[in-house]
Each structure stands twice: as C-alpha cells, then as structure tokens.
Amino acid sequence: MPEPRQRTLLALGFPESKAVQIDDILTDLAGAAVAVDAERVLDPDCVKQLSALGIGAVRLEPADGGLGFSLPALFELLALIAHADSNLTQILRAHFIATEEFLRDSNRGADVPWLREIACGAVFGNATTELGSHQAGTVNTRITSRADGKYSISGTKFYATGSAYADWIQVLAADENGSHYNVTVDRFDGGVAIDNDWDGFGQRATVSGSARFDGAVVEEHQLCRIDADSDPFTDTVAQLVHLSTMVGIGARLLDDVTEQVRSRERHYSHASETTAAGDAQVQEIIGRGIAAVSVSKSSVRSAAEATQDYLDAHRVSRSDSTQLAERAHHLTNHAQVVIAPLLLALAGDVFEVGGASLLSSRMGLDRHWRNLRTLASHNPATFKARVLGESALLGTSLPSVWYSGRRE
Known part of the structure; x- marks a missing residue:
C-alpha cells in the first residue's frame, strides 16, 4: 500500500516509478528539515534530483515533456513539497512564475526555447528587488549594448531566491531609456555572483540574499520587455506560490504537534483529563488547527481554479478574459488577507497543548x-486588505504590478 504522500503524487498524475522516487526525496527532506533550518543550508542535489524527475516541467503538456498539470494541481504539489521543507518550495517559486510566462508566450504563438530547457530539467531563479531608498519603480540594474551585437547586464539585487540553485536567472533590468526588461541570464556566466548573505530568521536555507551582475553577457532573445499594462496574472501566480507554501507549513505544523500530543504521557495535575490526547481543551486547539489548514487549502484551491479559468479563456480570446483575470486576482488577495493571520495564530496557539x-x-x-x-x-x-477595501468602495482596480522603494 503506497504511503499517503505517494498516493497524492499518483493522484496528481505522476507515474508510479517517479512518485516513489519523489516520495523518497521528500521523506529525506522532511527528516532533515530541523537541521536544514539550524544550519541554513539545503542540499542542492535535492533540487537537481527533483528537477531530473520532472518536477519543474509538470505544467508542460506531455507532448512537450511535461505532465500537463492544471494550476490547482501545481499548487497542491507545491503545498506537498512545503510540507516536507518549505525552503524548497520557495526556491522553486521563481521557476514556476517563469514557466507560466513562457507558457503564455507559447500560447500566443511564439516559439519559446526556454520551455525546451525546462523539459530537459533546467531550473530558473529570480533577481528582481534592489535594496536602498530609491524611488519605488526605479530599476538600477542596467542593460548595455555591446559592439558585437550582444548586451551586458550590471547591477546588484537582493532577495534573489532560488538563484543559487538555478541554471538560469530572470533579472529585472532597465535599458538606457528606462524601459524595463525581464532578462534571462546564465547562472554560470563569469559575470554572475551569488552571495549567501540572507540573514532572515525564517526560510533560512533559500539563499534569498544578494545576486551581483558585473557585465554578464546576454543575447537579444534573452531580453523580454515588460508591458506596463500587463494583466495581474503574474502577480496572482507569485502570491499563490507563497500561499501554497504557507498551507504546506501549516499542515506540517499540525502533523508535528498532533504526533507529540498522541505520544505525550506527561500532563498537568490541574488538567481536566489524565492525558493530553483525552483533554477537551487540547482537542479543541487541534480541531481549530485542522479547520484553519482545511479552510486555507480550500481558499488557495478556489483562487487557483479561478486562475485556471482565466488561462482557459485567454487561449480563446484575450479580450474576453479580462474579467476572469481580475476575479482570480481578487480571490488570491482574499486568500492572502485571511490565510496569513489564520496560520500565524495557529503557529502560536499549538504551544498551548503541552509544556x-x-x-x-x-x-x-x-x-x-x-x-x-x-x-x-x-x-x-x-x-x-486596504486595496481590496478601496476597490469595493471606489471601484478601483487592484495593482497588477507593484514595487517597493521610496514613495515621493
């Protein structure tokens, strides 16, 4: 009889042989998660192994080397990975955002060689945000033309999550006219350096620190201009990856604490029952946790289904899909406003079940x-929450693209 994680992998559509191998890797990751958090280092081989098993290509159609996963299936998979180790899901976030953009370009009729790279196991990282007090929306990383017809990229990024584990890095950069581009840079170009200087107290092994580009060379096909009037699809996908990761963390937390309660022999002399597992107050805390995780899963799935509805309509008519894109974006924002405080409260309340x-x-x-x-x-x-309220009261649209920085 397959283990529960294996059954989920099989139900999602993985062949049995791959489901077993992926389950083994995730089991090892789950067992090492505490040590990984303490040491701030995740074995890069696990990213390569999972990529070789097709994790990064699940959204591609079978004819293109993938498994044809829907978006709801993708986000269920990401929650499953986060249950083992949430560092890994966040490391892969940029990869799946890039994959969705490539797929949309392909659906519009473009030949996208990057999809063939993904089918062969390539992983994409991210380098978007820049530190400092520059004006929000300003991009200081520069694209410069070279005499040989190629281009070079120079600048420093932070929160470059996934880049240390990637084959390609998607870099937000600007040309001499100030136009913004998504530039796909070879991770192993001599002008690329990744620093493990992320010192955040959480997601410690994501290497979400600095990425430095010093004349990294790219060709014209590696430049993709960003449309200022783009729909909110990319932001929707980006937030759903985070939300799926949070759902996986919540489910793992609940499993960890439930296991402790079941095996706990010590209890309090002034408790109402002789064991923690039999105590009504402890049962209520666990029950509230079960509900919190279940509602969070449902919220993510609803937003993912709405996003899939948008994609399906977008393939037929771009103009008729606008309302569906807005609906998916709204549902994702609803989920974000609700899930974060719900699961954070759970992460504190569960410590009431023991000493x-x-x-x-x-x-x-x-x-x-x-x-x-x-x-x-x-x-x-x-x-x-504020922009949701503004939208309801004044009829404004939610921001589809946003930046951090100094407000003028």
Missing part, C-alpha cells in the same frame, strides 16, 4: 512560525 518540552530546539517547532511570518512579510496583507 516546555515543546520548546526543545531538537523539535524545531518554532521554525514553522518563523517561516510563516517570513513568507507573509514578503507582501504584507495589510496593504492588500
């Missing part, structure tokens, strides 16, 4: 709150 033994660093239960808080801080829900 000081739950604080042991060997158990690493604190990492779940730290990881949730880190992910939630990437795009604070309070600002998303």
Whole structure:
C-alpha cells in the first residue's frame, strides 16, 4: 500500500516509478528539515534530483515533456513539497512564475526555447528587488549594448531566491531609456555572483540574499520587455506560490504537534483529563488547527481554479478574459488577507497543548512560525486588505504590478 504522500503524487498524475522516487526525496527532506533550518543550508542535489524527475516541467503538456498539470494541481504539489521543507518550495517559486510566462508566450504563438530547457530539467531563479531608498519603480540594474551585437547586464539585487540553485536567472533590468526588461541570464556566466548573505530568521536555507551582475553577457532573445499594462496574472501566480507554501507549513505544523500530543504521557495535575490526547481543551486547539489548514487549502484551491479559468479563456480570446483575470486576482488577495493571520495564530496557539518540552530546539517547532511570518512579510496583507477595501468602495482596480522603494 503506497504511503499517503505517494498516493497524492499518483493522484496528481505522476507515474508510479517517479512518485516513489519523489516520495523518497521528500521523506529525506522532511527528516532533515530541523537541521536544514539550524544550519541554513539545503542540499542542492535535492533540487537537481527533483528537477531530473520532472518536477519543474509538470505544467508542460506531455507532448512537450511535461505532465500537463492544471494550476490547482501545481499548487497542491507545491503545498506537498512545503510540507516536507518549505525552503524548497520557495526556491522553486521563481521557476514556476517563469514557466507560466513562457507558457503564455507559447500560447500566443511564439516559439519559446526556454520551455525546451525546462523539459530537459533546467531550473530558473529570480533577481528582481534592489535594496536602498530609491524611488519605488526605479530599476538600477542596467542593460548595455555591446559592439558585437550582444548586451551586458550590471547591477546588484537582493532577495534573489532560488538563484543559487538555478541554471538560469530572470533579472529585472532597465535599458538606457528606462524601459524595463525581464532578462534571462546564465547562472554560470563569469559575470554572475551569488552571495549567501540572507540573514532572515525564517526560510533560512533559500539563499534569498544578494545576486551581483558585473557585465554578464546576454543575447537579444534573452531580453523580454515588460508591458506596463500587463494583466495581474503574474502577480496572482507569485502570491499563490507563497500561499501554497504557507498551507504546506501549516499542515506540517499540525502533523508535528498532533504526533507529540498522541505520544505525550506527561500532563498537568490541574488538567481536566489524565492525558493530553483525552483533554477537551487540547482537542479543541487541534480541531481549530485542522479547520484553519482545511479552510486555507480550500481558499488557495478556489483562487487557483479561478486562475485556471482565466488561462482557459485567454487561449480563446484575450479580450474576453479580462474579467476572469481580475476575479482570480481578487480571490488570491482574499486568500492572502485571511490565510496569513489564520496560520500565524495557529503557529502560536499549538504551544498551548503541552509544556516546555515543546520548546526543545531538537523539535524545531518554532521554525514553522518563523517561516510563516517570513513568507507573509514578503507582501504584507495589510496593504492588500486596504486595496481590496478601496476597490469595493471606489471601484478601483487592484495593482497588477507593484514595487517597493521610496514613495515621493
């Protein structure tokens, strides 16, 4: 009888042989998660192994080397990976954002060689954000023309999540006219350097620190101009990856604590029952956790299904799909505003089920709150709640592209 994770992988559409191998890798990751958090290092081989098994290509059609996963199936897979180790899901975030953009270009009739790279196991990383007090929307990383007809990229990024584990890095850069481009840069170009200087208290092994580009060389086909009037699809996908990761963390936290309660022999003299598992107050905390994770899963799935509806309509008529894109974006923002505080509250409340033994660093239960808080801080829900309210009251659209930086 297959293990529960194997059954989920099979149900999603993985062949049995690959499901077994992926399950083995995720089992190892889950067992090492506490040590990975403490040491701030994830074995890069696990990314390569999963990529070789087709994880990164699941959204491609079978004829193109993938498994033809829908978006709801993709986000269920990402939650499953996050259940083992949420660092890995965040590392792969940029890859799946890039994949969706490539697929959309392909559906519009373009020949996208990057999809063939993905089918062969290539992984894409990210280098978008720049530190400093520059004006929001300003991009200081520069694209410069070379005499040989190629281009060079120079600048420094931060929060370059996934780049240390990638084959290609998608870099946000500007040309001499200030136009913004998504530039696909060879991770192993001599002008690329990744620094493991991420010192955040959560998602410690994502290497989400600096990426430096010093004359990295690219060709014209590696430049993709960003449309200022683009729809909110990319932001929707980006946030759904984070939300799926948070759902996986919540589910792992609940499993970890439930296991501790079941095996716990110590209890309190003033408790209402002789065992923690039989205590009504402990049962209520676990029950609330089950509900919180279940509702979070459902919220992500609803937003993912709405995003899939948009994609299906977009293939037929771009003009008729606008309302569906807005609906998917709204549902994703609803999920973000609700899921973050719900799961963060769970990550604190579960410590009420036991005593000081739950604080042991060997158990690493604190990492779940730290990881949730880190992910939630990437795009604070309070600002998303405000624009939702503004949209309802004044009829404005939600921002489809946003930047951090100084407001003038």
